[in-house]
Amino acid sequence: MSFRRRNLGLSASTNKDQGDQSSKAPLSAAPGVRPSPIDGRPTTSTGTASLDGLLAGHAGLPLGTSLLVEENGTTDYAGVLLRYFAAEGLVQGHHVHVLGLREKWGWELPGLVGGAEKEEKSQRAEDRMKIAWRYERLGQFEGGDSSSRDPVHSRTGISDSGQARSQPFCHVFDLTKKLEHLPDANISFLKVSPHPERSPFSPILEQLHTILADSPNTSIHRLVVPGLLSPQIYPPHSSLPHNVLPFLQGVRVLLAAYPARLAAVITLPLSLFPRNLGLVRWMELLSDGVIELTPFPHSSDEDLAAPKPPPGESASYEEPPQGFLNVHRLPIFHERGGGSSAVGENWAFTLSRRKFTIKPYSLPPIEGDTEVQQTRPAGQQPKKSDMEF
Structure with a gap:
C-alpha cells in the first residue's frame, strides 16, 4: 500500500493562493480605492460625499461600472459633478481621460479646501x-x-x-478655487473624429484600449464624458444610433475587461434628447447607474451662484434646494444580493458657492403652522383642538 505526503498539495495550493493575494494586494492598496461594504468590490469616490452615499450603499462608485447623469433644462449642474469627479481623480493620482474637451477645462477644476494646510x-x-x-x-x-x-x-x-x-x-473641494496641478498629474483629452463617414468614437475606444493595456496593473483610470451628443462638442452624425450605441457598448466592454481599474461618468442633456426616445432608453440600459437632475423652474444659469445668507444668520443658514434628483438605476450586482436601493425616494440637490450636496427632500412647514409654533411657549405641547381638522 502506497502512501503520499498530503502536505505537498496543500503547500502548492497555499503558494498559489498567496500568489493570487499578492497580485490583488496592490489594487486594494491603491490610493483613493477601498472595498465596498456591500460586496467588497473596489470602490472609488466621485468627489461628492453625498453622491457617494447614494450609490446603493457602496459608499462610492464601484470600479468597473458607469454612471449616467441626465439633466433637464439649460443649467450645468451635471458639469459640476464631472469636475468633482475629475478633480478627485487627479488628487488621488489616478489617470483622468476627458472626452471631447480642450485642455482649458482641466485648469477650471475646483481646488481643495485649505490645501496642504x-x-x-x-x-x-x-x-x-x-x-x-x-x-x-x-x-x-x-x-x-x-x-x-x-x-x-x-x-x-x-x-x-x-x-x-x-x-x-x-476630498472637500471649493468651486471658488482652482486646482493646482501637480507635476506628475496625468490627465489626457481625447479628441472626437469629425470625419462624416466614420464613427467619431472609434478612435477614442482604440486609444483607451491601448492606454489601459500599456499602463501598470496598479493604475486607476477615470473616464469623463461631458454632454454626450451635445452639438457643441460632438459632430451631428454622432447622435446616430449606429455610432453612439456601439461606443457605450465598447465602454462597457472596457469596464468588464478592467473591473478593478476603470470607472466612467457620462452626462446627457435631456433638453436635446428626452427620455421618451428609444435611443436614450438604450443608453440607460447600457449604463450601470442612471440619475436625473431636474432643476426647479426658477433655476437658471445665474442661479449657479449661491444666494447670500441673511445678515447675522450665516452660521445656521442653509441654501434652499435647487432641484430634484431622481434615481432610475444604481450599480447593483443582483446575482450577489445587491445593495440598498434609493429608487423611489425623494431627493433634492443644492449647489452653493463651495459644494454640491444631495439631501432627502421634504416640504417646508406651512406658514400658518410656523406662526403657531412661534407663539406657543417653549416646551408646551399642542392642544387637541389645534390637531383636529
Whole structure:
C-alpha cells in the first residue's frame, strides 16, 4: 500500500493562493480605492460625499461600472459633478481621460479646501489623540512647535516615523478655487473624429484600449464624458444610433475587461434628447447607474451662484434646494444580493458657492403652522383642538 505526503498539495495550493493575494494586494492598496461594504468590490469616490452615499450603499462608485447623469433644462449642474469627479481623480493620482474637451477645462477644476494646510492640521490633530498631553507639551518645549516641522511629509503622506499616512477617500473641494496641478498629474483629452463617414468614437475606444493595456496593473483610470451628443462638442452624425450605441457598448466592454481599474461618468442633456426616445432608453440600459437632475423652474444659469445668507444668520443658514434628483438605476450586482436601493425616494440637490450636496427632500412647514409654533411657549405641547381638522 502506497502512501503520499498530503502536505505537498496543500503547500502548492497555499503558494498559489498567496500568489493570487499578492497580485490583488496592490489594487486594494491603491490610493483613493477601498472595498465596498456591500460586496467588497473596489470602490472609488466621485468627489461628492453625498453622491457617494447614494450609490446603493457602496459608499462610492464601484470600479468597473458607469454612471449616467441626465439633466433637464439649460443649467450645468451635471458639469459640476464631472469636475468633482475629475478633480478627485487627479488628487488621488489616478489617470483622468476627458472626452471631447480642450485642455482649458482641466485648469477650471475646483481646488481643495485649505490645501496642504488643512491636511497638515488634521494630521497633527490625530497625532495629539495618540499621545498623552504631557508628552505633547514636552515635545513642544524640546523640539519647538509642531507647526515648524517640514510640511512636505504631510503632502506626500509620509509621517516623521517613516510610516505611510492614509489619504482621505473623498476630498472637500471649493468651486471658488482652482486646482493646482501637480507635476506628475496625468490627465489626457481625447479628441472626437469629425470625419462624416466614420464613427467619431472609434478612435477614442482604440486609444483607451491601448492606454489601459500599456499602463501598470496598479493604475486607476477615470473616464469623463461631458454632454454626450451635445452639438457643441460632438459632430451631428454622432447622435446616430449606429455610432453612439456601439461606443457605450465598447465602454462597457472596457469596464468588464478592467473591473478593478476603470470607472466612467457620462452626462446627457435631456433638453436635446428626452427620455421618451428609444435611443436614450438604450443608453440607460447600457449604463450601470442612471440619475436625473431636474432643476426647479426658477433655476437658471445665474442661479449657479449661491444666494447670500441673511445678515447675522450665516452660521445656521442653509441654501434652499435647487432641484430634484431622481434615481432610475444604481450599480447593483443582483446575482450577489445587491445593495440598498434609493429608487423611489425623494431627493433634492443644492449647489452653493463651495459644494454640491444631495439631501432627502421634504416640504417646508406651512406658514400658518410656523406662526403657531412661534407663539406657543417653549416646551408646551399642542392642544387637541389645534390637531383636529
